[in-house]
Amino acid sequence: MPEPRLVENYHSETADARHIPSSIEVWDETLRDGEQMPGVHFTPEEKLEIARLLSDVGVGVVNAGIPVVSEEEARAVRLVAHAGLKAKVLAAARTVLADVDAVIDSGATHIAIFVAASHVHLKYKLKMSQSQVRAASLESVKRAKEAGLHVAFVTEDTVRAPFDFVEGLYRDVQDAGADRLVVADTVGIMTPLTFRWYLTEFVRRVRPKDLSVHCHNDFGLATANTLTAVECGARAPQVCVNGIGERAGNASLEEVVLDLEALYGVSTGIRTEKLHELSRLVEELSGIPVAANKALVGYNAFSHEAGIHTHGILAHTLTYEPMQPETVGRRRQMILGKHTGKAALVEKLKEHGITAADPLLLELLRRVKTETESRSKSDLGRFIRDYRALFERPGISDDEFWAMVAAVGIRTVRS
Numbered sequence: 001m002p003e004p005r006l007v008e009n010y011h012s013e014t015a016d017a018r019h020i021p022s023s024i025e026v027w028d029e030t031l032r033d034g035e036q037m038p039g040v041h042f043t044p045e046e047k048l049e050i051a052r053l054l055s056d057v058g059v060g061v062v063n064a065g066i067p068v069v070s071e072e073e074a075r076a077v078r079l080v081a082h083a084g085l086k087a088k089v090l091a092a093a094r095t096v097l098a099d100v101d102a103v104i105d106s107g108a109t110h111i112a113i114f115v116a117a118s119h120v121h122l123k124y125k126l127k128m129s130q131s132q133v134r135a136a137s138l139e140s141v142k143r144a145k146e147a148g149l150h151v152a153f154v155t156e157d158t159v160r161a162p163f164d165f166v167e168g169l170y171r172d173v174q175d176a177g178a179d180r181l182v183v184a185d186t187v188g189i190m191t192p193l194t195f196r197w198y199l200t201e202f203v204r205r206v207r208p209k210d211l212s213v214h215c216h217n218d219f220g221l222a223t224a225n226t227l228t229a230v231e232c233g234a235r236a237p238q239v240c241v242n243g244i245g246e247r248a249g250n251a252s253l254e255e256v257v258l259d260l261e262a263l264y265g266v267s268t269g270i271r272t273e274k275l276h277e278l279s280r281l282v283e284e285l286s287g288i289p290v291a292a293n294k295a296l297v298g299y300n301a302f303s304h305e306a307g308i309h310t311h312g313i314l315a316h317t318l319t320y321e322p323m324q325p326e327t328v329g330r331r332r333q334m335i336l337g338k339h340t341g342k343a344a345l346v347e348k349l350k351e352h353g354i355t356a357a358d359p360l361l362l363e364l365l366r367r368v369k370t371e372t373e374s375r376s377k378s379d380l381g382r383f384i385r386d387y388r389a390l391f392e393r394p395g396i397s398d399d400e401f402w403a404m405v406a407a408v409g410i411r412t413v414r415s
């Protein structure tokens with residue numbers, strides 16, 4: 001009798017249903033969408049530091065920002081564009097010629113030109129008709145192509161827009177020279193099954209030369225939807241480190257990459273062992289803490305405390321770990337606490353060449369449990385309250401705002 005496999009792997013059952021492009025190009029949005037997260041701001045030098053690491057890690061495209069946002073933002077984009085990175089440097093523009101020209105001037109080789117597509121955005125935000133959107137898009141794409149840029153065309157809210165309009169618009173901009181088409185689930189309302197249907201239709205009707213997607217996490221589905229998109233042929237999935245971004249954030253770089261690498265065995269060009277370092281850098285510079293239970297880069301992603309789990313891990317890591325922590329540059333942590341079992345203590349003593357008889361071990365175990373159960377939670381409570389206060393008002397305070405109103409000379413007394 002042959003030895004049974006330790007674990008079954010049913011991913012091979014679905015391999016034929018996947019149309020994953022052979023050369024995935026990870027498109028990072030941390031410095032653009034990530035920075036648009038409330039309270040987040042990167043200096044040009046910080047953007048450069050993150051961009052360098054993104055490039056080292058193996059990201060294909062780095063969106064450095066939107067040059068027309070401010071003079072500092074334009075400087076940041078120039079800094080990143082001229083840093084000699086291996087990654088391609090992209091900057092973003094509305095369908096406004098001044099925006100496109102600012103990207104051309106920045107030195108970025110890639111541009112993402114974006115405009116909204118859904119009726120609600122056209123009617124209430126842009127106050128533009130579909131034909132005006134079409135004309136502005138074509139004009140902007142042509143300008144960028146004439147300047148020799150690689151052009152990605154993006155519509156915001158693609159998946160809530162009329163399909164006929166989307167189809168016509170994307171076909172036209174592609175005919176006008178757009179190199180890559182981006183479908184955006186701007187408010188994160190797709191599910192994997194619906195997105196599969198949508199993208200299959202999109203590919204059939206539009207025939208994109210090169211497809212990218214931009215997924216948001218409002219319903220917690222950004223990573224799942226992005227994986228679905230790659231399965232449908234999207235070559236350049238857009239992601240943010242730690243999943244930061246507007247509102248609930250974007251698909252997370254580390255999750256999308258490991259889904260492809262560890263679950264499907266697809267190469268993404270990413271040096272996954274550097275992902276922990278990248279996560280911590282972005283956590284520090286964005287000021288957005290990584291949740292303890294965040295997949296792959298969360299503080300607890302490779303920690304074990306419960307006796308049954310620790311015992312299993314010590315016997316064979318496959319029992320409770322689907323991958324080795326070193327894959328993403330992490331280390332396994334065995335936590336001693338209320339849920340600890342005897343095996344963890346035996347192992348910890350063994351590491352120091354110590355053995356102990358059962359009665360002493362059981363007494364040691366009782367002390368470990370009692371100690372953690374009796375610890376005060378006041379420090380933790382204070383930390384959580386301070387943490388909340390940071391996020392309840394991350395921007396300019398009311399006091400600061402009214403001081404600025406007075407400083408610029410706006411009359412605050414109603415006549």
Ligand code: MN
Binds near residue numbers: 186216
């Ligand atoms: Mn977005």
